[in-house]
Amino acid sequence: MKKNHDEIRSLAAVEIQQGILVLGSELQIPIDQISTSQIAEALVEAPSSVLGDLAYGCFSLAKQFKKSPAEIAKRLADILVTQEKTEKSSSAGQVSGLRSAQAVGPYLNLFFTAATYERLLLNPIVTPSNQPEVDPKTSLGTYFQAPIYSETPRTMVEFSQPNTHKEMHVGHMRNLCLGDALIRLHRFAGYEIISSTYPGDVGTHVAKCLWYMKTHNKEDIPFENRGEWLGRMYSLAHLRLEEEVGTPQEALNREALTTILRQLEQKDGEYFELWKTTRAWSIDLMKQVYAWAGVSFDMWYWESDVDAESIKYVNSLFHQNKLVQSQGAIGMNLEAEGLGFCLLLKTDGTGLYATKDLELARRKFQDFKIEKSIYVVDLRQALHFKQVFKVLEKLGFPQANNCYHLQYNYVELPDGPMSSRKGNIIPITQLISKMQEIVKNNFLNRYVGDWSQEEIDLVASQVAKGAIKYGMLRIDTNKKIVFDMEEWLKIDGESGPFIQYSVARIQSLCLKFGYQPGPIQAELLCHPTEKEILAHLLNFKSVVGRCVEGLSPSSLCTYLYQLAKKFNHFYHECSIGQAETEELKQARLKLVKASGEVLKTGLRLLGIPSPERM
RNA sequence: GGUGCCAUAGCUCAGCUGGAUAGAGCACGAACCUUCUAAGUUCGGGGUCCCAGGUUCAAAUCCUGGUGGCAUCACCA
Numbered sequence: 244m245k246k247n248h249d250e251i252r253s254l255a256a257v258e259i260q261q262g263i264l265v266l267g268s269e270l271q272i273p274i275d276q277i278s279t280s281q282i283a284e285a286l287v288e289a290p291s292s293v294l295g296d297l298a299y300g301c302f303s304l305a306k307q308f309k310k311s312p313a314e315i316a317k318r319l320a321d322i323l324v325t326q327e328k329t330e331k332s333s334s335a336g337q338v339s340g341l342r343s344a345q346a347v348g349p350y351l352n353l354f355f356t357a358a359t360y361e362r363l364l365l366n367p368i369v370t371p372s373n374q375p376e377v378d379p380k381t382s383l384g385t386y387f388q389a390p391i392y393s394e395t396p397r398t399m400v401e402f403s404q405p406n407t408h409k410e411m412h413v414g415h416m417r418n419l420c421l422g423d424a425l426i427r428l429h430r431f432a433g434y435e436i437i438s439s440t441y442p443g444d445v446g447t448h449v450a451k452c453l454w455y456m457k458t459h460n461k462e463d464i465p466f467e468n469r470g471e472w473l474g475r476m477y478s479l480a481h482l483r484l485e486e487e488v489g490t491p492q493e494a495l496n497r498e499a500l501t502t503i504l505r506q507l508e509q510k511d512g513e514y515f516e517l518w519k520t521t522r523a524w525s526i527d528l529m530k531q532v533y534a535w536a537g538v539s540f541d542m543w544y545w546e547s548d549v550d551a552e553s554i555k556y557v558n559s560l561f562h563q564n565k566l567v568q569s570q571g572a573i574g575m576n577l578e579a580e581g582l583g584f585c586l587l588l589k590t591d592g593t594g595l596y597a598t599k600d601l602e603l604a605r606r607k608f609q610d611f612k613i614e615k616s617i618y619v620v621d622l623r624q625a626l627h628f629k630q631v632f633k634v635l636e637k638l639g640f641p642q643a644n645n646c647y648h649l650q651y652n653y654v655e656l657p658d659g660p661m662s663s664r665k666g667n668i669i670p671i672t673q674l675i676s677k678m679q680e681i682v683k684n685n686f687l688n689r690y691v692g693d694w695s696q697e698e699i700d701l702v703a704s705q706v707a708k709g710a711i712k713y714g715m716l717r718i719d720t721n722k723k724i725v726f727d728m729e730e731w732l733k734i735d736g737e738s739g740p741f742i743q744y745s746v747a748r749i750q751s752l753c754l755k756f757g758y759q760p761g762p763i764q765a766e767l768l769c770h771p772t773e774k775e776i777l778a779h780l781l782n783f784k785s786v787v788g789r790c791v792e793g794l795s796p797s798s799l800c801t802y803l804y805q806l807a808k809k810f811n812h813f814y815h816e817c818s819i820g821q822a823e824t825e826e827l828k829q830a831r832l833k834l835v836k837a838s839g840e841v842l843k844t845g846l847r848l849l850g851i852p853s854p855e856r857m
Numbered sequence: 858g859g860u861g862c863c864a865u866a867g868c869u870c871a872g873c874u875g876g877a878u879a880g881a882g883c884a885c886g887a888a889c890c891u892u893c894u895a896a897g898u899u900c901g902g903g904g905u906c907c908c909a910g911g912u913u914c915a916a917a918u919c920c921u922g923g924u925g926g927c928a929u930c931a932c933c934a
Contacts, residue, residue: 652927
């Protein structure tokens, strides 16, 4: 994997590298060559655009040159400034990127010329690429087309593993948002990604649900929302079974469940038929949620599909002496690695979760020829995946070292963890409909009569997506989310809709004042709020890179919020309609347009749509 | 008990591989719509960055040891 830095950073890195060489010869100290990519990587944001557009901390140079970082920063600033001057005088017309360089303490602060910003940032952002296959409505500037990484491994991301016969709740939403955002981020950054899902359509939870439905349920099967209804059947089943623990009924119940499981396994009998119809209800519900969220999968792996094969596979491994027998069961001893014993076949010869995950991994590696594999699953499975990856490694799969478990923390309610068993869950469908209703009541109903009902419905759904997805993604993956419906429905401050609202304002500005592509007088953009935006735009790609490398979209959330905040600040400080000159107006429009493109693209990477107006 | 994660303002959280004066939102107190969308903006108060050591020119950030919380530790998924 190779990282490609954006043009302004690369330009700054070349200048700094030359400065370091000059300094080295001045001091007559031979130093290790520092590559431009190392320098570009070390460039940081200045605390404020007044101090600089980008900064380079001279700490590591201090060691090599045996001088204080502040002295080095000062000397480097002098060298860069004089270099710029001589370049300008010697070859007039040559493009020079730096406007000035200043040392502040140990930092070398760089300022770029307005022309640099226009040429390397604003123009690439707002100029659509000529690729014909890109939909004009979503067409991206050339800036966004250049991949951040090249020579990337072919990667599969598995996410969303809901069970059929249970209802999807807000906890599943976090997984869905995370997985989807990771895929979008990776693809944007230049990865070839295969997305997959792995629903659990077999197991005791299914048997319990069917058992209750057949033997205890008195309700009629509804015509609509059968997936939700089925989820309720499961909860009732679990409660009933819990109640009857310790009674004579307990043994009979266990027997009944075994019978059901056997029928499902043999793919025959009345319960198998019932399984097929009810399974479809749950899948309809999943697809409904995925459609709402704008998520699609390249590959659907079914637990029922890998189930039988996984047992055959593990048996064959055992016969090849790659596994051991212990206490009558079969598995692999990983105690030397501190991972305990990975159980793969129970004493009765049936498999477990790990058994299926082994077979699943084998299929992923062999069928899709993937080189890297990411699993988005909550942190309770941490040991499970460590064991599975270790077993894969010991079985000789070279991809095993490139398997990652993104162990996000789960969502719980103010009064404790959610559980489908206990029935104290908030269904995804409920969150969605409540959110859409709130958005309409509090904001969009003011447009009734002015906008079509279709548009109001569409925007309500888009804004609800913004609120829910941003809410799920902004929290660091290893922190718990305590879901409080009341709090989530208050959408103000740092939220998805705030960013969407800023985009809507930008679209309105561009429309109203006639944004026109073409050259601007970028040096007119000298208001502090304008400079803040320019300096912030500079960091979009490094933030995206960080999200990809850390498998964590939350820093993009923060970045977009800050950009929207800076835009709003500008909006209140600088008028476009009342701009002193036409040139200033066009310059501001281009700045605003570019901000809008970055915000829209960023939101898109989080899976959040941008309404035309709101 | 072993292992992993977490602890930053009253509450919810940012803080990138150590680096510029620890920042947002909510809540609270003020100000701003005849002028580009007030889902907005500005100002204000509010901090023992869990504790104790250590490494370093420099620690909220790294290391060690505590304290508190959560998860997990073979026939469940």
